[in-house]
Amino acid sequence: MKTLLLLVLSMIAAARDATAQDTECVRERAAMIETIKTYARSHASVVGQQGFSERVLEAMGQTKRHLFIPERSCSIAYADRPLPIGLGQTISQPFIVALMTELAEVAPDHVVLEVGTGSGYQAAILARLARKVCTIEIVPQLAETATKTLKDLAYDNVSVRLGDGYAGWPECGPFDAMVVTAALGQVPPPLIEQLKVGGRLVMPVGAEYGTQHLTVVEKVAPDKTTTRAVVPVRFVPFTRSQGR
Ligand code: SAH
Numbered sequence: 001m002k003t004l005l006l007l008v009l010s011m012i013a014a015a016r017d018a019t020a021q022d023t024e025c026v027r028e029r030a031a032m033i034e035t036i037k038t039y040a041r042s043h044a045s046v047v048g049q050q051g052f053s054e055r056v057l058e059a060m061g062q063t064k065r066h067l068f069i070p071e072r073s074c075s076i077a078y079a080d081r082p083l084p085i086g087l088g089q090t091i092s093q094p095f096i097v098a099l100m101t102e103l104a105e106v107a108p109d110h111v112v113l114e115v116g117t118g119s120g121y122q123a124a125i126l127a128r129l130a131r132k133v134c135t136i137e138i139v140p141q142l143a144e145t146a147t148k149t150l151k152d153l154a155y156d157n158v159s160v161r162l163g164d165g166y167a168g169w170p171e172c173g174p175f176d177a178m179v180v181t182a183a184l185g186q187v188p189p190p191l192i193e194q195l196k197v198g199g200r201l202v203m204p205v206g207a208e209y210g211t212q213h214l215t216v217v218e219k220v221a222p223d224k225t226t227t228r229a230v231v232p233v234r235f236v237p238f239t240r241s242q243g244r
Contacts, residue, residue, distance in 0.1 A: 025074035113164030116181035120146030134172035136165035164241035182236035
């Protein structure tokens with residue numbers, strides 16, 4: 001009798017665990033990490049022979065992507081593909097988020113600028129790796145939703161600002177790293193100005209709806225940068241505020 005009771009109790013506990021795992025999308029997130037790692041191995045020329053760093057994989061593994069998208073389904077959130085976040089915008093596929101984060105080489109004491117907050121997902125990843133993240137979004141509704149999501153999830157080291165990221169955010173900088181998640185024909189000069197010497201900026205550079213390359217710009221001296229195109233990508237356009 002006692003054995004039966006114990007069996008029933010352990011079955012209930014197991015069922016509760018499984019439900020908790022389902023709502024937390026634990027399995028799907030682990031599978032996403034495996035997909036990213038496999039992809040990195042077959043794209044060694046892009047990511048490097050050593051693959052993604054443990055820090056980046058850990059940040060990706062701990063960030064609940066399903067809480068940043070309108071449709072909170074585990075299977076949709078963790079598939080390696082871009083997702084609509086409303087208002088014609090998209091959140092990049094996890095591999096690209098990991099790649100941009102890796103290329104930005106974020107360290108624990110860094111101050112990081114993101115342009116294109118969108119859902120707040122990339123900002124959340126950066127917030128796990130840096131001391132402070134400042135992120136700018138031009139669409140009011142997205143800025144508002146991302147601010148709320150990040151606050152609800154207690155990402156206390158992220159500040160969201162509504163505006164045109166072309167001008168950067170001087171009061172929040174200077175920055176050790178920058179991640180721009182919308183495509184433009186050239187890197188905005190104010191961003192380079194606000195980047196520290198030794199810092200790097202990662203951004204899709206290229207024509208709107210045309211060929212774009214994920215590009216890494218490194219500021220090697222106060223007025224000298226080096227630029228490296230890493231991989232062809234497709235991002236939503238970097239829009240400009242009215243009146244410019
Ligand atoms: N990083 C986001 C995805 C961004 S999609 C995420 O993790 O969800 C690109 C975002 O850039 C969109 O939300 C778009 O509105 C925003 N954007 C485009 N041009 C901008 C500009 N000039 N300044 C700030 N944000 C801009």
